Amino acid sequence: MKILVNGDPREVPTPCSLGELVPHRSGVAAALNGNVIRGMDWDHTALSDGDAVEVLTAFQGG
């Protein structure tokens, strides 16, 4: 299936969970279709075709 990761199209196998897409558990956060998903829920959050995932970390700013 095809999803958007940080705005870029990406082909991932079906099925694929958010936890499989993002291997890190510390220092990153993820939103699925605009909703923040807590790290503890990533493994049982299944991705669907057309989903938009945002994966963020801390950068210099402010």
Add this chain to the structure above:
Amino acid sequence: MRIGTIEVTSRLWIGTGGLSSLATLRDVIDAADPGLVTVSMRRSSDLGPSGLIALLRERHVDVLPNTAGCLSAREAVRTAQLGREALGTSLVKLEVIGDERSLLPDVVGLVSAATELVADGFTVLPYTTADPVVARRLVDAGCAAVMPLGSPIGSGLGITDPSAIERVRAAVDVPVVLDAGIGTASDAALAMELGCDAVLAATAITRAEQPVAMAKALRLAVMAGHRARAAGRIPRLTEARPSSPMAGRAAL
């Protein structure tokens, strides 16, 4: 000074944007000895944690994620939630920008986002205009501090209306942190003399000719201003007042 559940020992807080390298940032952190260090939440190109996070952990500094660049309450709330997830802190420097040219806060959206985040368990530190009425609304919404701007972000104009900062100071019982506009050490000292509890400086350090030296200067200025405030300045007079006694002068 207590901010939420964190004891913040240094009254100089720093932003991290604009430095060319993490090595320089490390030296700036060591020179500033900051109470809190702000960071922005941005997309991770490799879906992993940034080198900045490793540096902040190595230097044992408390991190203050911000919602910089957010143009709506909804976007700011979600960015705050992402910051909490990534960094494991419930502190957030809340910015809801109302105008991309001036970067002034949208105070209506700010109060709305603050209310939502406080209900969600956040310790909210809002970047706001130097307006005592808005400051009171933010405290009523449950904010742990208020962060009035001295002048526009990155402008280096200092505190263009010192009496406005004094009015904010008088209006609220929570810590007041001067945010935005600091250009050099005297601006930071003035903020503290006006009664602020801390100063957040970013551009003043990161775009200085010598960022590490400026970080040290601001640290000293904040300490000096804080002590001067506690010492109590003399009243301003319109005429001279002799400091030597007039009595006992010789007949010459």
